[in-house]
Structure formats: C-alpha cells, structure tokens
Amino acid sequence: MLISARMSTPQTASAQAFTVRDPETFFKAQKRNRRATWRMSALSMFAAFLMGIPLTLVLTPLLYAVTLFIADVINYFSPLPLEFWQNANNLARLGVRVADYFINQRGTLDPQELAIGLALILVPGMALALLLWAGIALLFRHGGVGGTLASLNAREPNQADLKELQLADVVQEMAIAAGLPAPKVMLVDSSGANAAAIGTSPQDARIVLSRRLLDDLDRDQLQALLASLVASIGNGDLRIAFNVTSVFEAGGMIITLINAPFGRRSRSTLWRVIRYALRRAPADQRSADADEVAELLADTLDVDSTDIDRFFNQQNPGFLKKILRLLLFPFMFTNIAVEITLWFFLNVMLGPCMALLWRTRRYLADAGAVELTRNPDALAGALQRLSQDATTIEGGEWASHLFVVSPNGDSTLRGANPSDDQKRKALAAWKATEDLGGTASPAQATATPAQVATDEYLQMRKQIIAAAVAAATGDAQAMVRVQAFAQSMGADPALGMHGIPNLSDLLLAQRGNRAAIARLRLLRRGRQTESRPSRRGRTGLQTKSFISFHPPLNKRAKRLQKMGAHMIAPIRRYGLGATIFATIMWLIFAPMLAVVGVAMLALIAMMIGLNLLFLTLWLTVIHWAFGQDWVANFNGFMKFANDVAKFVSDVMATANKTSR
C-alpha cells in the first residue's frame, strides 16, 4: 500500500495515465517563483517611491517655508553662516536657472549642483510616500486581504458530512505534499462555485470556498483545485497580493491627505482610517473592516468630483471663501496635477503591469498543482467543469484576483460541440435509465457507428431538459431518472455541454431557490446559462486594470495539456481567418494606443513642468518673505515674475497663431 499510487474512494474513477515529466523542471519553476516574489515586492516599493514625486509639489514648499522660518528665528539669536543663506537662495533660483538655460540659452548649469538640488526637492515627497506605504502595509497586515469573504457567514467544514470531510482531508493532504502548515478552511453557502486563498502569509493563510464547489467536483478534481491554491500560497502569492494592494491603498491615502483640508468626504475617510487603526476588535471583524477601509481608499483614486473641485466650483461663495480661493489657487492646480498623475500611473501603468505579472503567478500555481498531485487530468477536468458554472461569490469583489477562477465568469473553455464519443456515451447512458420511467429515449444510430445522428442527440437533449424541469418542480420519478443519468455519466465535465442542468441546481430548485429555478427556465428555452455577476461593483482591484488578473481558461487548459492532461472536450481553436483578423486589428490599434499613451505622458510632463514652475514661484515668494537680503530678493523676484509673464504670453501668442 505504501508503494501504490493514491487510492480514491470507490465512487470516483480516476484515470491515472500520467507520464512523469522531468521533476526538475517543477523544482526550477519553484525556484523561479521565489525570485519573482522578490521582484514583485521590489516593483511595489519602487511604485510607492515614484508616487512621491507628485507629492513633492505639495510637500517641498511647505518644508522649505518651515526651514526658512526656523532659520530666521535661529538667526535672530545667533547668526547662521553665509553659506546657508546662499544655498537656500540657490535652491529657490534653481528652477529659474534651469528654465533660463534651456529656454533662453543663458547662464551655466553645474550638473552636480543640479543633481543635489533635484535630490533636495524630490526627497521629502518620496520619503513621505514610502513612509505612507510602509504605514499602510503595517496597518493592514493583520487584516489581510479578502477579510470580508471570511466574515460572510463562513463556517467550518462539518466533519459529519462526507463531502466536507473529504474537503478537510484533501486540504491536509495537499499541505503535507507541499510541506506547508495546513491552511484553515472556511465554507461559504453561495450559489457561485469558487475558491480563494486569503491572508498575508503561509502561516495565517485561509482557504475560503463555496459549498457549491464541493457538489460540482469529485474528489480528485477538488484535490487538484485546492492544490493550485496551496501551491500559490507556497509560492508567496499572498505576500505579493498584499504588497500590490497596499500600493493602491497608499495612492488613495495620498489623495485623501491632499484633499482633507478642503472637503468633508476626505476628512471622513481619514477619520475612518484612524478609527480602524485604533479600534480593537476580534480578528474576523478586523479583517472585514480592513477590506472596507481598503476599498474606501482605493475608491478615492477614481478621478471624479473630489472635494477640491467642489471647493472651487461652489457658486456664490462667501467673501471669506473668495479670499481663501485666491490664496489657495496654486494648491488646486497642484492637486489636480497630483491626482491625474497618480491615476494615470496606477490605473494605466501599474495596474495592467501587475495584472500581467499576476497571471504568471497563476500559471505557476497550476504547474505547482500538477507537481503536487501528479495528476493534470484532474485540474483540467476541474477547470472545464468550472467554466460551465457561475463563479461569483458575493462580497468577494475586492479580493477578485485571489480566486482560483475568475469570478466574472470565463466562457473561453465552453466547448462548441461535444465530441462524437461523448454523444454516444450520453445516448447510451440515457437509454439505460429508460426503465426508470418517462419518455422512451431515441434509438441509437446503428448504421454508421462513426457518426452519431444529430437528430437523436437533439431529441435526447430535449427529453433530458424536460425531465430536469419536471424534477425541479417536484416530480420525484423524473428526479430519480435524471440523477441516475448524472451518476452514470460520472463527474464528466462535459455534462454541462449536453445542455443538461447542473445537478445541484436541481436540488436547489427543489428546495425552492429562485435563482436555480430561473437558471433552469433559461436552459429550457434553449439559451446558454450566462454566468454574469449580479452586480458589477465599482470596487475591486480588477477595476484598476483593464487587463484581467485572471488568465483565460483556455490558455490554462492548453498549458495543462502540455503537461500531459487529456482534455475530455476539445479546446476551441480559433480558425485561421480569425487569427489573421485579430493580427490586423492589433497592427492598426497598437500604434494608435502608443500615440495616445505618449500624448498622455507628454501632457503629464507638461503639467509637472508647469507645477515645478509654480513650485519655484512659491519657493521664491517664501524666500523673499523669510530670507535675508530683502531688497535684492524683491528685485530678483520682480524680474523673475516678469520673465514668467513674458514666457507665458509668448506661449499664448504661439498657441493663438497656430490655432488660427
């Protein structure tokens, strides 16, 4: 028994015709995974770093003003060396000199001085951004990601129920095979079939799955799916997911902080974050809270009417407000620049990058699953089965990237037509259940065994659907017949393809579940059951990227095939015409997209340039107010203002000329 391959329960028959591929490649894949973890963490940190650059526009003038003020106070008591004031002066004039050098071809520019100046200007913002990101990571560490999922009426598996006992056992087995501590398993009673791994590290990882998944898959398929989750936990995906989401949350935090002086909504968000930080609540409640706050922060990243806009767009402001508006006008410009930059950076550049990197993790988790179970057929079968099902689990939108299959449904693996073998098998199975009552099944085509007549097949399909609907509405005999048919077909993932309703749907409909009854009615009218999520939330990490975090199921299936899986239904192939069409479309659109991308970058660069100009203006004003040589500074400032005015008017003139 020690030597034999694993046993399955008598109910399941699993074909174990797996030729062992070189095990070393799996090990190498694991090693690559660990390095990739490090890379993605580094990328997240770099992103947090970059987010600090827009922040500079707000932070540096403040720091500069404070420094000069303190210097003034100190100078009153004991004079500071001349170099200090000279350096401060130079810093303020840096922007002007750069502009002079490039636009007017005047003056000299010392690269070392430029580098130091740039560093001094940019460092405060970057440091703050990094600190914010680290703080947010610390804050959410205990909450983890996907906390709402766990708190959604999640329960422990009931050891007295065979399926749930199998679930607990299967998770333990996979944890042993992977050499990891066994993650805690939670069940959710949902009509979608999906599973997710949540938490922040292999030590506190949890697996949440829906009861429906247990009903849909057999033991081996369930094992393969959970192996994929355990493999992804072992590869460090939880840490990566956590880092990625915390970058987005830090971005939201930055915007909240900037908006806070202006509006109530940002202040309330800030208050919620503080309250979450200080509150002491039981672990599950905390993780649900964490999710809510995270969503709130990420929402602020969406560029719509923010507090600042409202502050400035308000009609009929009071006199005080008018004065405030005038004083704070540069802030509005700055803040808009910050927001647009952050939005572009996170949603257009970082989001899709992360999505593509995350897909790689998914593929590697699949490879890990095959390595653990040595049974690629099981995973292939599980994926095919899930492609027929609704896969949304309510409350899991924020953690949508953590699921094993995309919660928005994936129709790429739904086969076009069942193969002839499958048709014959189905006909034979249906005929065998004839004696259980109901209409007589159509005769099998005997003339050409290689070709199953479509008439019989379609007839059979109609009969099956009719029997299923009858069973759903309470006909016990029909129920028995359909169950026997489903039993004899085994857990054939092609079951859904025959137009046969899901067995669990039948059971649910019998108990009066409206959604199940609706799905059965759809099936009866001949339409494919659509697995659309009930509400497309605005939230979710997925909204931050137009590229899906989940690789399409047919690509995953193809990779499994390369690893030795035997797909029961053929994977739909795109014809030559479709490929050519797609290539042509890409050739047309890619340059356009590139142009748009470059234009956006240019726009942002221009905005940043203008803001640096503003920044220098601020710095000079501050320096003039607090600096030593007031008269000279004043003259310098007036000259600078003149220069700026001339430059702006030049630009306007050229713009007018070209637009005419």
Add this chain to the structure above:
Amino acid sequence: MDIPYGMIAIVAVAVLVLYFLLRTYNNLVRMRANLRTAWSDIDVQLTRRHDLIPNLVETVKGYMGHERQTFEAITEARAQAVSRAGADIATRAVAEMALGGAVGNLLAVAERYPTLKASQNFTLLQEQLTSTENRIAFARQHYNETVRQFNTSIAEFPRNLVAGTFGFLPQPMFAADAVDRAMAQVKI
C-alpha cells in the same frame, strides 16, 4: 595619501567569500532541517493509521461478525507495525506495507456487505482511511523531493566544497525498490 587599492581588493574578495560560505552553510542547514521534518511527517501519518485501525475494526465487527480471519489478520499486522515503531526504515517499511495490505483486504471484504456500505459511520471511516493512505503517499512524495533537492544541492559546484567540509552527506530516498528488496527477503 596613497589609496591601497590592493588591500581594498583583497579585503573585498575575502568578505565576498565569507558571505558566500555563510549563506551556503545556512542554506544547507535549513535544507537538512526540512529533511528531518519531512521524515517525521511520514512517521506522524503512519502513527495516525495505527490509531485509526481499532476504530475501523470496531465499526465493522457488528456487521461482519463471521469474518474472523480478516479481523485477526489486521489486528496482528497492526501489532507488528506498532512494535517496530522504533526500528530502521527497512523493517518498518515491510511491516507498514503488510498493514496497508491488511487494511485493503478488510475494505475489499466489506464491499460484500451492502448494509455496511450504506452505513454513514462506515463511509466516513473509509474516507478517513483513504485519506490516511493518501497522506502517507504524499508525505513520502514530499520527503523524496526534499531529498532530491538536498542531494542535488550538495553535489553542485561550488557548494559541494562547503558540504564536504562540514559533513553534509547525501541522504537516501524513500524509494520503492528498497522496500521491494526488503520484501523479497521476508515471506509474508
């Protein structure tokens, strides 16, 4: 002041070499610890099977009262396996294999009793036993993979220098053929 480039270079190289040595040694130590954990995992699962079997026997005795031989065989095999719990791998493997065979036998005989098959208790117990067999198999698989990783590691250059100096030896796998050979010597 002349910057002693030569000295700096030598010190840098020495630091690098030291760092490499330390890291390699720590990695090997960690891998060896993993190996020991993996081995004890197998042990844990074997013990679990020992503990589950009396329960199984009790459950089925009520239904299969006449199958005395089967019961005796499995009780005997279990006693043998438990008594050899501290022995070396070859003897243990033989005894555990025999026990596994006896369990399989009992379950096969139980198939002939439909009342037993329908019993909820029995299906749950059967699932537990199946799972135990699987866990033993997976623990073995994990151990073998860890051993393979370890053996490859200490064979690679330049790691083999460190391994040789500090006494990291290649470990044997929990291979099927070793058990086969042991089995061939003993009559079951």
